[in-house]
Amino acid sequence: MTDQASAAATFDTSAVKTYLLDLQARIVAALEAADGLPFRTDSWERSPQAEGRDKAEASTLSPPSPLKGEGDKAGSSLNGGGGISRLIEEGNVLERGGVNFSHVLGSQLPPSASAHRPELAGRRWEAMGVSLVLHPRNPYAPTVHMNVRCFVAMKDGEAPVWWFGGGMDLTPYYGFEEDAQHFHATCKTALDPFGPELHPRFKQWCDRYFFLKHRNEPRGIGGVFFDDFSEGGFAHAFGMTKSVGDAFLTAYLPILERRKHLPYGERERDFQAYRRGRYVEFNLVYDRGTLFGLQSGGRTESILMSLPPVVKWRYDWHPEPGTPEAALYQDFLTARDWV
Amino acid sequence: MTDQASAAATFDTSAVKTYLLDLQARIVAALEAADGLPFRTDSWERSPQAEGRDKAEASTLSPPSPLKGEGDKAGSSLNGGGGISRLIEEGNVLERGGVNFSHVLGSQLPPSASAHRPELAGRRWEAMGVSLVLHPRNPYAPTVHMNVRCFVAMKDGEAPVWWFGGGMDLTPYYGFEEDAQHFHATCKTALDPFGPELHPRFKQWCDRYFFLKHRNEPRGIGGVFFDDFSEGGFAHAFGMTKSVGDAFLTAYLPILERRKHLPYGERERDFQAYRRGRYVEFNLVYDRGTLFGLQSGGRTESILMSLPPVVKWRYDWHPEPGTPEAALYQDFLTARDWV
Numbered sequence: 001m002t003d004q005a006s007a008a009a010t011f012d013t014s015a016v017k018t019y020l021l022d023l024q025a026r027i028v029a030a031l032e033a034a035d036g037l038p039f040r041t042d043s044w045e046r047s048p049q050a051e052g053r054d055k056a057e058a059s060t061l062s063p064p065s066p067l068k069g070e071g072d073k074a075g076s077s078l079n080g081g082g083g084i085s086r087l088i089e090e091g092n093v094l095e096r097g098g099v100n101f102s103h104v105l106g107s108q109l110p111p112s113a114s115a116h117r118p119e120l121a122g123r124r125w126e127a128m129g130v131s132l133v134l135h136p137r138n139p140y141a142p143t144v145h146m147n148v149r150c151f152v153a154m155k156d157g158e159a160p161v162w163w164f165g166g167g168m169d170l171t172p173y174y175g176f177e178e179d180a181q182h183f184h185a186t187c188k189t190a191l192d193p194f195g196p197e198l199h200p201r202f203k204q205w206c207d208r209y210f211f212l213k214h215r216n217e218p219r220g221i222g223g224v225f226f227d228d229f230s231e232g233g234f235a236h237a238f239g240m241t242k243s244v245g246d247a248f249l250t251a252y253l254p255i256l257e258r259r260k261h262l263p264y265g266e267r268e269r270d271f272q273a274y275r276r277g278r279y280v281e282f283n284l285v286y287d288r289g290t291l292f293g294l295q296s297g298g299r300t301e302s303i304l305m306s307l308p309p310v311v312k313w314r315y316d317w318h319p320e321p322g323t324p325e326a327a328l329y330q331d332f333l334t335a336r337d338w339v
Numbered sequence: 340m341t342d343q344a345s346a347a348a349t350f351d352t353s354a355v356k357t358y359l360l361d362l363q364a365r366i367v368a369a370l371e372a373a374d375g376l377p378f379r380t381d382s383w384e385r386s387p388q389a390e391g392r393d394k395a396e397a398s399t400l401s402p403p404s405p406l407k408g409e410g411d412k413a414g415s416s417l418n419g420g421g422g423i424s425r426l427i428e429e430g431n432v433l434e435r436g437g438v439n440f441s442h443v444l445g446s447q448l449p450p451s452a453s454a455h456r457p458e459l460a461g462r463r464w465e466a467m468g469v470s471l472v473l474h475p476r477n478p479y480a481p482t483v484h485m486n487v488r489c490f491v492a493m494k495d496g497e498a499p500v501w502w503f504g505g506g507m508d509l510t511p512y513y514g515f516e517e518d519a520q521h522f523h524a525t526c527k528t529a530l531d532p533f534g535p536e537l538h539p540r541f542k543q544w545c546d547r548y549f550f551l552k553h554r555n556e557p558r559g560i561g562g563v564f565f566d567d568f569s570e571g572g573f574a575h576a577f578g579m580t581k582s583v584g585d586a587f588l589t590a591y592l593p594i595l596e597r598r599k600h601l602p603y604g605e606r607e608r609d610f611q612a613y614r615r616g617r618y619v620e621f622n623l624v625y626d627r628g629t630l631f632g633l634q635s636g637g638r639t640e641s642i643l644m645s646l647p648p649v650v651k652w653r654y655d656w657h658p659e660p661g662t663p664e665a666a667l668y669q670d671f672l673t674a675r676d677w678v
Contacts, residue, residue, distance in 0.1 A: 294553040298553075
């Protein structure tokens with residue numbers, strides 16, 4: 001057996017796809033029960049033309065400047081694939097949310113990737129994952145994000161390089177210690193069977209990743225985040241990733257159930273809309289999945305389902321000391337050990 | 340006289356600063372008259388510590404990925420400067436807006452800049468400019484952006500390299516042909532004395548620059564945009580830039596006056612909030628000034644004054660054919676020759 005055949009045998013793309021589709025279905029079913037209204041289904045396919053369009057646009061860009069993205073444009077284009085977006089807007093509980101599956105193929109990894117992983121430059125690549133963001137209407141119910149994905153970088157005559165990535169994190173508008181503890185404890189329980197060092201490592205990684213540098217502020221209370229994970233071989237890495245995906249409903253649903261009917265008023269909605277602005281800033285300025293998707297010609301409406309339904313910006317606003325809004329900043333938007 | 344002394348003599352930073360501060364004052368005075376309420380003034384200074392903070396954060400970043408920005412972080416930090424932000428929120432006419440002056444200094448141009456302008460890599464730099472974005476409350480009054488700026492890249496023993504950049508562009512929610520024609524004609528009038536080729540060139544540059552690639556959609560109806568401009572020497576380039584800055588009130592105020600009292604309802608406010616989402620997407624994903632500012636440790640609240648006060652996102656929404664909202668897409672959000 002050649003190295004390539006061996007790698008192909010150990011990396012089972014179809015098993016990953018089967019798992020991801022089932023995960024999406026299970027999560028949507030549970031969320032529909034929690035909301036009382038159905039999610040809509042939007043399936044899409046991507047044609048190879050997308051690649052040509054992106055390249056044509058890249059060639060007409062105005063003169064160079066110290067900007068992100070422009071150099072990434074030409075090589076990162078998708079040349080096939082599709083997805084199933086499951087969406088809800090104006091639900092009883094969920095004001096806007098999406099639980100999206102996608103499976104996409106690219107002709108070459110973006111040039112910016114090759115600077116860090118030179119061995120993968122120019123390779124064909126394949127990615128599949130489930131990504132969700134839920135924005136409840138009730139300001140006492142936190143926004144949540146979860147993603148599990150796998151990447152494969154391929155080159156003729158060489159073994160494919162594969163890795164898993166993912167995680168979940170919670171973004172409350174009003175902090176509850178029991179919610180934070182439950183969310184983090186569930187993440188820890190999911191990871192511990194795969195090595196006791198994983199949870200502290202992925203928890204810190206999450207704190208670093210979901211951080212708004214221009215605000216010097218974390219996006220929320222964190223959770224777990226991992227990428228480039230192939231440790232222990234396919235079965236171990238896939239098993240760990242499945243454990244994270246499977247833990248999502250356990251981590252989030254009890255919190256949503258506790259908070260979804262708490263009474264609130266205009267003050268709380270206003271603060272929620274203001275804080276949602278930070279979510280937009282993070283996702284559009286920093287988030288890898290969002291930017292990789294937009295830059296590679298991904299499906300914009302599915303990618304931007306992560307953005308909140310109603311958002312407000314106001315200048316240099318700070319909560320009054322001693323208020324619940326100030327408590328969010330002081331007690332929750334800080335890297336804490338919750339378990 | 341050495342080359343360096345000669346360049347320093349022809350490039351008059353203090354004249355640029357004097358002009359920019361006067362331009363800011365004139366624009367704010369005219370907008371206060373149009374609104375009926377005063378702008379607030381927020382002066383700020385930047386300490387060299389900002390540089391250290393950015394570098395510490397960059398060093399804790401999670402493993403590399405094909406992402407914008409990360410590679411730019413370390414070298415682009417500011418190490419001094421300040422600004423005067425003039426702001427209005429909840430005005431009679433302007434729901435949110437800023438007319439900001441800033442003058443900032445950096446220790447070295449970002450690494451990403453050097454890929455395109457290798458001769459400037461690692462140079463100290465200085466930038467000053469006036470940047471404004473105005474979001475009127477009335478959905479029939481367009482959002483507008485104007486910016487004039489100059490950059491100087493310096494190196495011991497070599498002549499400083501300087502250039503001007505700027506422009507203005509209009510983003511209507513409901514299109515009016517006479518507004519579009521007036522705005523573009525005013526831009527043309529401002530540029531024509533400096534060469535008849537400038538307006539078509541800067542108009543097309545604007546159409547290319549203010550374009551949301553992930554939507555395949557222009558941000559608005561354009562205007563003019565230029566960068567890296569030093570043609571004809573300092574007096575000519577500065578004169579051209581001044582002419583653009585001076586034209587702003589002529590270009591925008593008559594439009595604001597015509598539209599600010601038109602009656603509107605919830606439908607128009609809702610469409611305005613939806614379309615404002617595109618403004619956010621452009622500014623956070625593509626805009627050079629925004630990203631350069633955020634990545635270089637600029638003053639976040641001043642930079643993000645460009646973001647609208649209330650914004651909505653909804654999934655895969657399209658206007659009904661034959662409506663005024665559909666007309667915006669068909670007749671205005673397309674590269675047209677308006678003069």
